[in-house]
Amino acid sequence: MSCHGSTESGVGVLEGTVEVALLGSPNTGKSSLFNRLTGLSAATGNYPGVTVTRSRGTARTPSGSVTVTDLPGTYSLEPASPDEEVVLDHLEGRLESDAAPDALLVVLDSTTLFRSLGLCAEALALGHPTAVVLTMVDELRARGGDVDVTALSRALGVPVVETVAHRGRGIEDVRELLDAAASWPVALIPPPCDDDAQLRGWIRSVLDSARYRVPGSSVATSRIDRVLLHPVWGSLVFLAVMFGFFQVIFTVAAPIQDAVQGVFDHWGELAATNLGSGFFADFVGTALIGGVGGVLVFLPQIMLLYLMISVLEAVGYMSRAAFLMDRIMARSGLDGRAFVAMLSSTACAVPGIMATRTMPSSRDRIATIMSAPLMTCSARLPVYLVLIALLVPDDARLGPFSMQGAALFAMYLLGGLASLTVARVFKATLLRRGALPFYLEMPPYRLPTLRGILRAVWVPVWMFVRKVGTIILVVTAVLWVLINFPAREAETARMDEAAAQSYVMENSFAGAAGKAVEPVFEPLGFDWRVDIGLIGSFAAREVFVSTMGQVAAAEDPEDPGDALRQLTHTHGPHQGAQVFTAPTIVALMLFFAFAMQCVSTLATMRRETNSWKWPALAVAYMFVLAYGTAWLGHWITGLVIS
Amino acid sequence: MKRSKRESSAPSCATLCDVKPGEDACITLVEGALDPVVRRRLGALGFREGEQVTCLRRAPMGSPILFRVCGAEVCLRKEQARSVRVAEQTPEPVAAAS
Numbered sequence: 001m002s003c004h005g006s007t008e009s010g011v012g013v014l015e016g017t018v019e020v021a022l023l024g025s026p027n028t029g030k031s032s033l034f035n036r037l038t039g040l041s042a043a044t045g046n047y048p049g050v051t052v053t054r055s056r057g058t059a060r061t062p063s064g065s066v067t068v069t070d071l072p073g074t075y076s077l078e079p080a081s082p083d084e085e086v087v088l089d090h091l092e093g094r095l096e097s098d099a100a101p102d103a104l105l106v107v108l109d110s111t112t113l114f115r116s117l118g119l120c121a122e123a124l125a126l127g128h129p130t131a132v133v134l135t136m137v138d139e140l141r142a143r144g145g146d147v148d149v150t151a152l153s154r155a156l157g158v159p160v161v162e163t164v165a166h167r168g169r170g171i172e173d174v175r176e177l178l179d180a181a182a183s184w185p186v187a188l189i190p191p192p193c194d195d196d197a198q199l200r201g202w203i204r205s206v207l208d209s210a211r212y213r214v215p216g217s218s219v220a221t222s223r224i225d226r227v228l229l230h231p232v233w234g235s236l237v238f239l240a241v242m243f244g245f246f247q248v249i250f251t252v253a254a255p256i257q258d259a260v261q262g263v264f265d266h267w268g269e270l271a272a273t274n275l276g277s278g279f280f281a282d283f284v285g286t287a288l289i290g291g292v293g294g295v296l297v298f299l300p301q302i303m304l305l306y307l308m309i310s311v312l313e314a315v316g317y318m319s320r321a322a323f324l325m326d327r328i329m330a331r332s333g334l335d336g337r338a339f340v341a342m343l344s345s346t347a348c349a350v351p352g353i354m355a356t357r358t359m360p361s362s363r364d365r366i367a368t369i370m371s372a373p374l375m376t377c378s379a380r381l382p383v384y385l386v387l388i389a390l391l392v393p394d395d396a397r398l399g400p401f402s403m404q405g406a407a408l409f410a411m412y413l414l415g416g417l418a419s420l421t422v423a424r425v426f427k428a429t430l431l432r433r434g435a436l437p438f439y440l441e442m443p444p445y446r447l448p449t450l451r452g453i454l455r456a457v458w459v460p461v462w463m464f465v466r467k468v469g470t471i472i473l474v475v476t477a478v479l480w481v482l483i484n485f486p487a488r489e490a491e492t493a494r495m496d497e498a499a500a501q502s503y504v505m506e507n508s509f510a511g512a513a514g515k516a517v518e519p520v521f522e523p524l525g526f527d528w529r530v531d532i533g534l535i536g537s538f539a540a541r542e543v544f545v546s547t548m549g550q551v552a553a554a555e556d557p558e559d560p561g562d563a564l565r566q567l568t569h570t571h572g573p574h575q576g577a578q579v580f581t582a583p584t585i586v587a588l589m590l591f592f593a594f595a596m597q598c599v600s601t602l603a604t605m606r607r608e609t610n611s612w613k614w615p616a617l618a619v620a621y622m623f624v625l626a627y628g629t630a631w632l633g634h635w636i637t638g639l640v641i642s
Numbered sequence: 643m644k645r646s647k648r649e650s651s652a653p654s655c656a657t658l659c660d661v662k663p664g665e666d667a668c669i670t671l672v673e674g675a676l677d678p679v680v681r682r683r684l685g686a687l688g689f690r691e692g693e694q695v696t697c698l699r700r701a702p703m704g705s706p707i708l709f710r711v712c713g714a715e716v717c718l719r720k721e722q723a724r725s726v727r728v729a730e731q732t733p734e735p736v737a738a739a740s
Contacts, residue, residue, distance in 0.1 A: 025686075075686035080679045115688045115712040145713075196690070214713050222698075231702040323717055327703045330719070336706075437680045437722045439687055442708060442715035 017058075018066045018181045019099060021091060023123055024107030025116055026073030026360065027441050029135035031055075033107060033165035034070040035455060037174065042070070052086045053357050061179040068178075069101065073360075077122040083362050091126060103129040103181040105174075110134040110147055110162070111215050117203045120156070121191035129184035130158045131177055137162040138169075139444065145215030152210035157187050166449055221316075221444040228320050238324050241317070242343075248304055249347050249378075256300035264293030279487070283480060290546070291476030296465075298348060301378055303461050305347045309340065309355065310456030314448030322440055332420035333427030335438050338368045342419060345375035346412070349601045353608050354460055363431040369608055370618055371423035373601050374594065376415035379541040383592050384411055386545055390565060391585045414593055422621075464600075475539035475599055479547075482510040483532070506570075510535065524591065524630045525584030527569050537597045544592070582641055587634035595626035656730060658689075658709065658723035661697040667728035669693050680722070688712030689726055 024030040034042065038057025055070040071087045079085040086095075093100025106123045108116045124130055132153075140147065153160040161177055163170030192198035227233050268285045275281035312318050322329075322336030329336050337359050345352030352372040359365045376384075388407045396403035488504050505511055513535055514528035521531055530548075537544035548564060567579040596602065596619045605615040661667045669691055672681055688711035689695070698708040698715065706717040718726075 076682060078682060080683045080686075109714075112688075112712055112714040115686070115714060118686065196685075200690075200692075217710060217715070225699070229699055229701070229708070235702055323701050323706060323708065326706050326717075326719070327701060330705075437683055438706065438717075438719045439683070439722070440706065440717040442717065444715075 017064075018103060019101045020059075020066050020068050020103050020105050020178060020181050021101035022068060022070045022105050022107055023087070023091070023119070024073060025075050025109065025119055027443055028073070028107050028109040028116065029163075029165040030073060030107040031070060032452065033133060033135065033163065033171075033174065034068060035452075036165060036168055036171045037068055037178075052083045052362060054086075054090075059175065059178055061175050063179055066178050066181055068105075069098070074119070076119060077126075081361060083360065091128070101128065103131070103184050105178070105181075106130060106132045108132060108134055110137050110140040111143065111145065113147070113207060113212055114203060114214065117206060118199060121199060121202060122193050124156070124158070124187035125190040125193045127186050127190070129182065129186055131181070131184045132156060132158055132160040133165075133170075133174055133177075134160060134162040135165045138164045138167075139218070140215050143215035143218055144213070146211065146213045147207075148211045152206070152212075155206040155209045157189075158185055166446075166452055168451075218444040224445055225320070225442075228317070229323060234320070234324060238321060241312075241321070245308055245343070246346070248308060249301055253301040253304050257297050260297050260300060261293065264289055264296070268293075279484065282484065283477075287477045287480035288473070291473045298378060299461070299465065301347055302351060302464060303457060305344060305351055306457045306460055307453070309344060309351075310453050311448055313340075313456070314446065314452055316443045316445045319440060319442050323442070326438070326440070329420075330438075332371075332423040334364055334368060334423050336440060338364065338423070341368050341372055342375055342416070345372040345377060345419075346415075348377050348379070349373040349375065349598065350464060350604045351460060353601065353604045354463075356608065363427075366609060366614060367423045367426040367431050369605055370426050370614060370621075371419040373596060373598065373605075373618065373622070374415055374419035374422060376412045376593070377541075377598075379598065380411075380415075380592055382542050382545045383537075384408060384589060386548070386564075387585050387589050387592075390580050391582060391589075411589065411593060418594065418625075476543070479510070479536050479539065479543070482513070483508050483547075485509060505529075505532070524587040524627070524634050525579075525581065526588070527567075527579050529567065530579065530584075530588070534591075534597075537592075538595075539597075539599050541592060541597045544597075583634040583637040586637040587630040590633040591626045591630040593626070594622055594629055596622040656728055658695065658697070658718070658726040658728055659707070659720055661695070661728060661730070663697050663699045665730065666694060666696050667730050669695060669726055670729050671727040673725040673727065680725075684718075684722065684726065687716050688714060689716075689718075695728065 022030055022034055034055060034057070037059035038055075042055045042057030052072050054072060057068055057070075058065050059068045069090070071090060072083055074084045074087045076084070077088050077091075079088055089095050090098055091101065091104070104123055104126070106120050108120055120132060134147065134149065134152075137147070147162075149160050149162050159177060161170060161173040163174060165171070191202050228237055268289045271281060271285040271289060275284060309318070312321070318340055322339055324336075325339040326336035329339055332338070338356075340358075341352045341355040343352075344355050349372050352375065353369050356365045356368045356372075359368065385408075388404050392404045392407055394404070398406045483505055485508060488500075488507055491503060491507075510532050511528065514532040517531050517535070518526075518528045521534070526534065533544045533547040536547040564580050565578075569575050569577050569579055602615045602619070605618060606612060609615070656667070658667070658669075669689060671691060672684055672689060684690075689709075693711055696710040698710055700707050701717075705720040707720065707723050708715060708717045709723075710716075
C-alpha cells in the first residue's frame with residue numbers, strides 16, 4: 001500500500017503503510033474492534049510524557065495491511081482533560097513520536113447515536129479521509145431500534161459499515177474498508193461544530209434521513225438491575241461476589257499454588273542430587289529454580305484474578321460494583337472505578353496498577369497507582385503468617401475467633417485504610433487541579449465471549465511472566481551471590497553444614513551490608529540478620545521468608561519460625577537477648593505493611609506512569625511511612641508489655 | 643437550605659437531583675456558572691438543554707444517581723445532578739421516532 005494523496009505528514013512507522021486512527025467514545029466497542037483487527041500483534045504503551053494509554057497494531061486487509069492506532073476513548077475533540085488533548089494532538093500530528101494519521105476510522109455505538117454523532121461531526125470537520133463503523137447493531141435491533149446504514153452513509157458523505165465487534169461479526173467488512181483507507185472521502189461540507197443548536201440540528205437531520213429509531217432500554221438489563229442495584233439485595237449480592245472473589249483467590253488458588261511449588265521443589269532437589277553440592281548446584285537450585293519458582297507460584301492466583309475481573313467486566317458487573325461503591329470510594333477522593341484496582345491489589349499490586357488503565361482521568365489514575373501498593377498483597381501474606389505465628393500463640397482466642405486470624409484481618413484492614421488515606425492525601429495535594437465531574441456509564445448486561453476473556457487473561461499474564469519474571473530472577477541471582485560470597489571454603493572446611501552456612505552469611509557481602517545498615521534499623525529492634533532479610537525483601541517481599549530461613553540456618557527454610565524464635569543478638573548492647581521480641585515483630589509487620597518492597601511493582605509503576613518520578617516518590621513516601629509506623633509500633637508495644 | 647428553597651419554588655427550578663426514580667424530566671438549563679469543562683463533559687454525555695431524562699435509581703446512601711439520557715444509562719453524583727435544572731412536565735421527545 002502506498003499513501004499517495006493522503007495528508008502531507010503521512011510518514012508511517014512501517015514504511016509505506018497507511019496509518020489509521022481509531023476514534024470513539026469510551027465503551028463503544030472500539031477496543032474489541034481493535035483487538036479483532038490486530039489480533040495479538042498490538043503493543044500497548046503510554047504516550048511519551050503522559051499517562052494516557054494507546055495501542056498500535058497491524059491489521060491485515062484483503063490486499064495488504066494497515067497500521068491501526070487505538071486512541072483513548074473520548075467524548076469530544078474539544079479537550080476537557082489532558083487525556084483528551086493527547087487524542088487531538090495525535091490526530092493533528094503534533095506529537096513528535098507519532099506521525100499524523102492518514103485516515104480516521106470513527107467508531108460509534110449505534111445504540112447512542114444522538115450522543116455520539118457529535119464526536120463524529122467533530123472528526124469529519126478535521127478534514128481527514130474518514131469512515132465510520134457502527135458497533136452493537138445487534139443490540140440496537142434487539143431493543144427495538146433501527147438504522148439504515150446506506151442512508152446514514154449517504155447523509156454523512158463517508159462510508160459506513162455495521163459490526164458486532166466483540167462477536168467478530170462485520171470484521172471482514174471493516175478489513176475491506178481499511179484496504180481503501182487512503183482513498184476514503186473527506187466530508188465535503190464540514191458539519192457545523194461551532195454552534196450547539198446548529199450541531200444538534202445537523203445530528204437530527206442526519207439521523208432522520210438514516211431512519212434512525214432510538215432503542216428502548218434493555219428489558220433483561222433493567223430486570224437484573226432491579227436486584228443487583230437494589231439498596232439491600234444489591235449490596236448483599238455485592239458482598240457475596242466479593243466473598244466469592246476472595247475465596248477463589250485464596251482458597252481455590254492454594255492447591256494449584258502448592259502444585260506449582262511442588263514442581264519447583266522437585267526440580268530443586270533434582271538439581272541438588274544431579275549437580276553435586278558445589279556453588280553451581282546451589283546457584284541453580286536456590287537462585288534460578290527458587291527465584292523463578294518464587295514468581296511462578298503467584299501465577300495461578302494472578303490468572304484466576306484476571307479471569308474473574310475480565311468476566312465481571314465483560315458481563316457488566318464492574319460498573320454496577322463501581323456504582324455501589326462510589327459513595328465509599330468518594331471519601332478517598334477517587335471514584336467507584338478505582339475499586340477494581342484496589343481489589344486486584346489484594347492479590348498483587350501489578351495487576352492492580354494495570355487495571356487503572358480503564359480510568360478516564362490521569363490524575364485519578366496516578367492517585368490510584370500511588371496508593372494501590374499499600375493494599376495487602378499476597379506476597380505480604382507469607383511474611384505476615386510467619387511473623388504472626390511468632391507473635392501470637394496458636395491457641396489464643398478472641399471470642400469465637402482465633403487471635404491469629406484476627407491479627408491477619410487487622411493487617412488487611414490496615415492496608416485498605418492506609419491506601420484510601422494516601423489516595424486522599426495525593427488527591428488533596430499533588431493531584432488536586434482539573435477535576436472532571438464524576439460520571440459512570442452503565443452498559444447493558446452482555447454475555448462475555450470466550451475469545452475476549454482469554455485475551456484479557458493472556459495479555460497481562462504473559463506480561464507479568466516476561467517482564468516481572470526477569471527482574472525477580474536477576475535480583476534473586478544477585479542476592480544469592482551477595483549471601484554466598486566471598487567464599488570461605490578454607491574456614492568452613494571443618495564445620496557442620498548449618499554452622500558453615502551461618503559463618504559464610506555473617507562474613508558475606510550481604511552480611512557486611514546488613515551490618516552497615518544496622519544502626520538505621522536499630523531503633524526498630526532489627527539486628528543485622530533481619531536487615532539482610534529486609535535488603536532482600538526490597539526485591540520481593542516473600543523473599544524475606546526464605547532469606548530468614550537461610551539466615552537462621554533452619555532445617556526447613558520455608559518454615560523458619562522455630563529457629564527464629566531462638567535467634568539472639570550477636571553483639572552490641574543487647575548481646576544474648578532475643579531478637580524477635582513482641583515490639584520487634586510488631587515493628588517488622590508494620591514495616592512490611594507500608595514499605596515499597598517490590599521491584600515488579602516499581603517497574604509496572606514506571607511503565608504505567610511513564611516516568612521515574614512517581615515510582616521514586618512511592619519508594620520515598622512508603623519508606624518514611626514504614627519507618628515511622630514501625631518505630632511507633634515498637635515503642636507502643638514496648639510500653640504495653642512492660 | 644438551598645434544596646428546600648428550590649422545592650418550594652416553581653417546578654422549573656427543580657434539578658436532576660429532585661427527580662425521583664421512575665420519573666421523567668426535561669433539561670431546561672445546565673448551569674452556566676459551572677466550569678466550562680464540566681459543562682462540556684455533561685453535554686457530551688447527553689445532559690444538554692432540551693434533552694429528556696429518566697431517573698432510574700439511586701445508589702445506597704443517595705449518590706450516585708442513575709439516569710437514562712440519549713439512549714444510554716449514565717450515573718452522576720448528587721453534586722453534578724444538582725447543577726442541571728429540569729422541568730418535570732414531559733415535553734415533546736427530542737428524539738422523535740419516525
